[in-house]
Amino acid sequence: MAHNTNIVEHLTALSKAILETVVYFDIFDYPVSPSEIHKYLHYSSGSLWDIQVHLDRTPLLELLVRENSYYALTGRSEIFKIR
Numbered sequence: 001m002a003h004n005t006n007i008v009e010h011l012t013a014l015s016k017a018i019l020e021t022v023v024y025f026d027i028f029d030y031p032v033s034p035s036e037i038h039k040y041l042h043y044s045s046g047s048l049w050d051i052q053v054h055l056d057r058t059p060l061l062e063l064l065v066r067e068n069s070y071y072a073l074t075g076r077s078e079i080f081k082i083r
Contacts, residue, residue: 007059015054017044019063022071029079031070 011019020042025032032040034055038048046054054060055071064071067080 007062010059012054014044014046014050015060017042017046018051018054018060022064022073026073026076026079029076029082031067031072031076031080031083033069033071037071 008016008019018037018041021037021040022032024040024042025036034048034052037055038046038051041051055064055066063074065074065077067077068083070080070083072079
């Protein structure tokens with residue numbers, strides 16, 4: 001867990017907002033698409049393109065998993081079957 005804390009400390013404001021949005025959807029066991037992240041982005045703004053660029057870069061890649069066009073928290077791959 002300490003490793004993930006170190007990663008979060010080094011995220012940009014937009015990356016933190018993206019992560020917070022994915023975490024919110026995770027509460028409902030719901031993987032989220034980049035367009036949904038863009039629509040519900042918390043405490044920041046960015047274009048859909050900016051969000052996609054951040055999703056495809058580390059350190060977010062260490063905190064999220066992707067299946068098709070949906071994202072979830074690492075270790076939560078089982079929720080992809082919902083979509």
